[in-house]
Amino acid sequence: MRLPARRLLPLTALTAASTLLTGCFTGDGTASAGAEGTRVRVAMMQPPRSGLSPLSDDAFKLSRWSTAETLVKLDAEGDAEPALATSWRQNGRTWTFEIRDGVTFHDGTRLDADAVVRSLTRAATAAPKPRILDGVDLTAKAAGARTVTVTTAAEDPLVPQRLSSPQLSILAARAYDGRTVNPVGAGTGPFELTQVNGTSSATLDRYDAYWGGRAKAPGIDVRFVPDGTARAAALRSGEADIVEAVPVSQAALLDADLVTEVPMPRTNTLYLNTAKGAFEDAGLRAAAREAVDAASIVKGVYEGRADLAEGLLGPALPWAAGLREPVTRAKAGNPAGRSITLGTFTDRAELPEVAAALQQQLQKAGFTVRLEVREYAAIEADALSGAFDAFLLSRATVLDSGDPAAYLYSDFASDGSFNLSRFTDRSVDAALRKAGATPTGDARRRAVIAAEAAVLAADAAVPLLHERVIQGDAPGVVGAAHDPRERELVTAATYVE
Template identity: 80%
Template sequence: MRLPARRLLPVTALTATSALLTGCFSGADSAAEGDGKRVRVAMMQPPRSGLSPLSDDAFKLSRWSTAETLVKLDADGDAEPALATKWQQSGRTWTFEIRDGVTFHDGSELDAAAVVRSLTTAATASPKPRILDGVELTVQAQDSDTVTVTTADEDPLVPQRLSSPQLSILAAKAYRGKTVNPVGAGTGPFELVSVNGTSSAALDRYDGYWGEQAKSPGIDVKFVPDGTARAAALRSGEADIVEAVPVSQAALLDEELVTEVPMPRTNTLYLNTSDGPFRDAGLRAAAREAIDAESIVEGVYEGRADVAEGLLGPALPWAAELRSDVKRTAAEKPDGRTITIGTFTDRAELPEVAATLQQQLQKAGFKVKLEIREYANIETDALAGEFDAFILSRATVLDSGDPAAYLYSDFASDGSFNISQLADAQVDAALKKAAGTGTGEARRKAVIAAEAAVLATDAAIPMLHERVIQGDATGVVGAAHDPRERQLVTADTYVK
């Protein structure tokens, strides 16, 4: 079936998903008369923790360009200067030089003490930000513009970790209460000036910004969980930027308003290698050969996904460039073997994927049972190896922007998310090498070698890489389309 032409984000671009606004935006231009239009944004998920940067709400702060980190990531996941201008490693300790001339939105100056305060608060929080799970980290000021970050074990990913929005650097005023309050406390080109619970937020351009001045006078955000309502706001002109347009609604929009952003998220069939029919590598190979991923992309995702070539998809453009053929086990005949596939209802497409896989595997000679529940009621059984196979939509880069942590958690013998129950010495060795290799080209090659080791076992069959659909109104210029969802409205974004 030939699909209509679509705007698909080039995978080398590092930009972020936008959000759509539904509801009334009256008064959106009032804060900057004669100085252009404010950007009206609709976000999919309301704040869960009062916009505390120690929670997933941190990603909203970074998408609005109001809170910044010491380091940012380029398209390949390598560290670049942000609030820190340079850094160097000496064993377990990293030294960071703090940028001069930066002020917080309350007028106070960025210095080493502010960095120590923010990072220490994060490192000692309970629970810790995800990026610091299993990481013991201490921060000290060497002088007014130099800090050292020391970890319990030597860690080549410290700069990448410090790029996480959950480790944003905020002014002292943010830490005066029991929770971290980011209002008026960031360093970005936009100042967060008000938050209306889980309904809306407003940001104004910060004229004292250390970098390029924002082209828009401000941002007006509304939180609109309903996908149909978000799409309707784009069609009606009530929203300038729309986050996560549902596939079912995308077809109703002008294709010129829609951009599909490759996400670092892979829909994968995990096979139980320790118990049941899939202990046999030949039967795992038979399952792999039976799966027609292209029909799943066309039938379930309406063509708005990418057929998987490996575990890492087009959101990591270097993966395809480094990947080579993998030697796999020959397939055996299923001979009517009964298998049970589990998945969950929380992601609407997964039950449909399961039904399609059931048909494909039965055609190949398996007998297939499905067990589908809410994720909260099925995760424990999946991790305990209660299913022969499990369908999961899995993020392949975590907060560091690096896939080595995902590969280790899912496929190492002692991995915390090893649904395949895989225990393979060659895989473990490849994963250990990847985790210990310094950042850059050498680490990327080690990661692809680890991916190849996993794929050779057929413990996991990657089927497709997901995209997120973003809506940008005709007058929007410079909206970010970021596979990592760290950026949305930047200093370059404005509405004509």
């Protein structure tokens, strides 16, 4: 039963929010206002895991704060449009990009072809590479003061979309002084990252020389608050202006006009370890798939605020359902007496509860299930190394390029950098390569769905549901982005009245 929208949160939750947020925002919980307006206070879910390096998933924080920018951005349909590059053209394996004039980095240096080449080369030669470059050999060269050529080993129709990934942000030379990449004072966006306090907070100030026009807010104060109840309480108590990833369990406790819900390309997926243990057996993978009752999880855990998965790609890609055909799978084996370890993380508030429901469902089918739950930063390495028999993940399916082929390759190719299933299959690899090489349009979409079917046929992963963005905006917040791709949050147009 859904609770009334205006029910007060427990005092303990409000106290937790105050404890977590004080120190970044003003001590009395009010917004910090200067002569030129009010700073935007943001409560973020996950703290930085890699020092805000743009070569990691931390890049999406830089993008959501509008401090780091890319050559290309994506429109609502996922098509490429100009950003730091004003135009581009293709000639076989080589794409030529014209670089925007009049852009300066936050340290005052100018954007030119050499700066672009430096950033792209650092990403292309990183170990590991940013996942948007999985399976892609990319070389960038200056062809003039404001012209850059990008050449790939094989003809790649998605180069502009790839270059929209926040992991390929263009930063000033100062960011690359040493082995790590430090984005402080090195972006080109409307807000300059001026201070990072470990995994607790970050501060950004308006960059008045921004090429796209002066931002409306004087700055952004960010606090990292992994606890979902505390984030929601911070919105209710007035200690935060924008709260990302409001837990489903908390959404009903907030006034309806403070909450925005947007379907997003994010799937809750149970990855099964195909390399060792119980799920090396295709029949036991099939047994796990048949044991899962995702509909009860959507109804019970998500209170109906999610969409039941028919595949890895959800309603945020409306073309997927119409192209999908029935998949032939292995018959279920007998799991009686087989012990498995199921892992997940606490950073997304619903996942521990989903994992507990899965534990019960799998045990009912005959498995013996041990559940292991930690913060994501403390569990990712074990998940990638194959330490779990099954791992529950909330996974963005078009986060990087606006196209799902990169996600499918990263997660299910033999050499994919995020292959939690430890999955290796030559026919699937071939389907993934075909999807990645097919020109954009209907043919590519059909190839993507064929690759999805190949993965599902092997039961390397069991898709459960597709999430929705639930974001909280306090009264007085104007122009906050509600982005299903989770690339934008505070933009130059965002301010607090």
